[in-house]
Amino acid sequence: MRGPIAGVDPLLAPLFYSFQMAREDLALHTAALSQAKLWARPFGLTPAGFHIRHIAGSTDRLLTYLQGRELTAAQLAAMETESGADEPTRAQLLEDLDKVFRDAEAVVRALDTATLADARTVGRKRLPTTVIGLLTHMAEHTQRHVGQAIAAAKLAAALP
Numbered sequence: 001m002r003g004p005i006a007g008v009d010p011l012l013a014p015l016f017y018s019f020q021m022a023r024e025d026l027a028l029h030t031a032a033l034s035q036a037k038l039w040a041r042p043f044g045l046t047p048a049g050f051h052i053r054h055i056a057g058s059t060d061r062l063l064t065y066l067q068g069r070e071l072t073a074a075q076l077a078a079m080e081t082e083s084g085a086d087e088p089t090r091a092q093l094l095e096d097l098d099k100v101f102r103d104a105e106a107v108v109r110a111l112d113t114a115t116l117a118d119a120r121t122v123g124r125k126r127l128p129t130t131v132i133g134l135l136t137h138m139a140e141h142t143q144r145h146v147g148q149a150i151a152a153a154k155l156a157a158a159l160p
Contacts, residue, residue: 011113018139019101022146026052029150030090032157039087042155050083051149052093055142056100057082063104065122066134
């Protein structure tokens with residue numbers, strides 16, 4: 001319900017809306033979190049910080065599949081360490097997320113909508129999908145983890 005996006009085909013706009021909302025919601029709901037609370041595990045939940053990092057990593061990987069390519073060694077290594085012990089700051093997480101989103105938006109802006117039904121594969125098992133299937137999954141997966149990040153952030157904020 002945000003209206004048209006200049007230079008973006010209406011068929012591709014839902015991904016852009018998902019990214020806009022993710023940027024806004026994650027910034028808003030993590031603004032008051034300390035570094036410790038960003039990475040807290042309230043009631044054993046996955047930390048809000050992890051969800052933000054995972055959104056960036058999964059978007060990067062899905063973008064690679066969208067382009068019909070395989071993951072690089074660096075992407076595979078990053079995936080393996082996504083839930084690692086390091087705890088980037090909120091600013092770094094949001095900056096990394098924004099960069100991945102901007103990269104994805106540039107690729108998607110250049111897509112020809114005539115290719116939306118073109119076949120693609122995902123993962124080591126080469127699961128079958130299409131260009132539109134990957135775009136839809138990117139948007140849906142982003143929103144799923146935004147919701148989890150918000151829930152974790154709200155619970156962490158309530159911790160003493």
